[in-house]
Amino acid sequence: MEHIPANRLASLDILRGFDLFLLVFFQPVLVVLGHHLNLPWFKEVLWQFDHEVWVGFRFWDLVMPLFLFMTGVSMPFSFAKFRDNSDKGRVYRKILKRFLLLFIFGMIVQGNLLGLNPQHLYLYSNTLQAIATGYLIAAILLLNCSFRLQIFITILLFLTYWIPMTFLGDFTPDGNFAEKLDCRVLGRFRDGTSWNADGSWSFSPSYHYTWIWSSLTFGVTVMLGTFAGKMMKDGKGGKRKVAIRLFIVGLALLALAGVWSLQMPVIKRLWTCSMTLLSGGYCFLLMGLFYYWIDYKGNTLELNWLKIYGMNSITAYVLGEVINFRSIVASVSYGLEPYLGKYYSVWLTFGNYLILFFILRTMYKKRIFLRI
Structure with missing residues (x-):
């Protein structure tokens, strides 16, 4: 259980809650309902609530980048007390602990x-x-680098990714560099591997996440999230100007994504540079919208319920994905x-996520916030 500071950024908790609500309530209920409805127009809606097969970008492809982005947004606030901490070893132990727990x-x-079967361990x-x-990556940069150096290294990460992806393969599912690297390094511990009766294994032809x-x-x-978080933490010129800057950066990233996509396609499964810029642009626009409406305008009452998800986001995600309340x-x-x-079956799915909602709501009311 963790004490929640009074100056906590409300728009971040609510936007994170919106993301998790989509993931562990709205989308699964919508999908199972849509499968039983014979409505042509509804199929178009459902298309947006599924991942793009390869090149392109749908609404549902934004959920994961937004989750990562908001992790970064919170870091300038939570890391401010660590930068001047003389005991860097203690700080790094906390970072490593969080890294390992998230990985587990x-x-x-x-x-x-939990299957306890090495043949299907990914x-x-x-x-x-x-x-x-x-x-x-972001924690190391925030603790040790100036803001300008953070920007430079972020660009360097882009270029490091771009070079082999461009010159040591193509952008097809089987021919890209990232796919080959995952297959080589992860081997049979890569998701999508299948085992044959003779004990041999092979990669799934349909799994191409890298x-x-x-x-x-x-x-x-x-890191894009940390830049947005820094803008809001610094608050230069007041909240209205901060919101405008978030919008401007978002639009600039969308424009850059459009240009880069001419060379490197938008492929979420590879997390290409153009996809990173495109999703980052949308994240900046959403953050700007929520920041303007909630932290600047003060309109929180009708959206506060999303904090039930947003302030226990890891708990919501893990319970929603692992525990079956059906x-x-x-x-x-x-x-x-x-x-x-x-x-x-629609009722069972609805009830499953309704139980999860009530668990999170009880935790929220009792001020139980689980942090890693």
Whole structure:
């Protein structure tokens, strides 16, 4: 349990809550409902709530970058007390602890750690692990580098990612450098591997998410968040001007993404440079909108409920992805099945995430905020 400072940035908690609400309530309920509705226009809505297959960008592709971005936004606030700390070893131990815990939670969520089966153990395959890597990169930069040097190294991360991706492969699912590196380094511990009866294994032809080389651009996404956080923490010119600067940076990043996409396509599964800039631009615009509406205008009442998710975001994500509450819902409402028919599965999904909501709401009301 952690004490929450009075000057905490409300827009950040609410925007993070919006992101988590989409992930562990709205989208799964919407998808299962959409599968039972025979409405052509609804299929277009559902298309936006699924990931792009390869080149391109949909609304749902923003959820993960926004999660990483907001990790970075909070860091200038939380790291301010560490920069002048003479005991850097203690600070680094905290950073390493958070990195390891996020990595382990990522393996629990998507790495099949709880399956206790080495044949299906995946080392690097989850959003929390991407956050862990990006956080580690950003933490080192924030503790040791001036702001100008942070910008320079962020650009250097981009160039380091770009060079082999451009000159040592192509941008096809099987021919890109990041794919080859993941297959070589992770081997059978890469998500998507399948085992044959004779004990041999092979890579799935449909799994093309990359993690190791993409860690560089994960770091850039988190660093973009730290730049937004610094702008809000410094508050130069007042909150209205800060919001305007966030909008301007967001639009500039979108323009740069459009130019870079002519050479390097927008591919979320590879976390390409153009995708990083595009998603970063949208994140800046969303942060600017929430900051303007909430921290500048003071309109929080109708959105405060999102803090239930935003102030326990890791808890919400892990519980939502790991724990299945449908059995509880089914055990107390199985009598509804004859009446709901094919929509009974919608009810089970709704009830599953409703239970999660009430758990998070109870934690919020009792001021229990779990931090890593």
